[in-house]
Amino acid sequence: MADLFGRSIFWPQSGEYANTTNVLTSDDYRDRLDFLAIKTGCSNFALLTDGLERLALSFTQQTPHAPFFEPLFKALRTSGDLAGLSEGLRKFLASESVQLRSDDDKTLIIATRHDTNDVA
Secondary structure: OOOOOOOOOOOOOOOOOOOOOOOOOOOOHHHHOOOOOOOOOOOEEEEEOHHHHHHHEEOOOOEEOHHHHHHHHHHHHHOOOHHHHHHHHHHHHHOHHHHOOOOOOOOEEEEEOOOHHHOO
């Protein structure tokens, strides 16, 4: 399985105004819709709202910021305590260090795929 970590499938769109949302009910949605079909799998996946962009993305390289994501994916791969992971993520996103870098919404969905033989 190919690991696409370090690659952004879709870079955040920007418009005339910051935080503009492009919705599927817009007349010009076809011009703004991003879609990608790949034949290879990926082992790490993340969706995030714009409130985390400055923490989670490297704008100079247009890639995910590995120091942000690596500990999150490692915890997800190695822990079976989903409730504890969710609570830890909630505390992290509400922490002072994160709050100082963003005053916007901070939603993060992460998933990882691994073989049970890979767990340490």
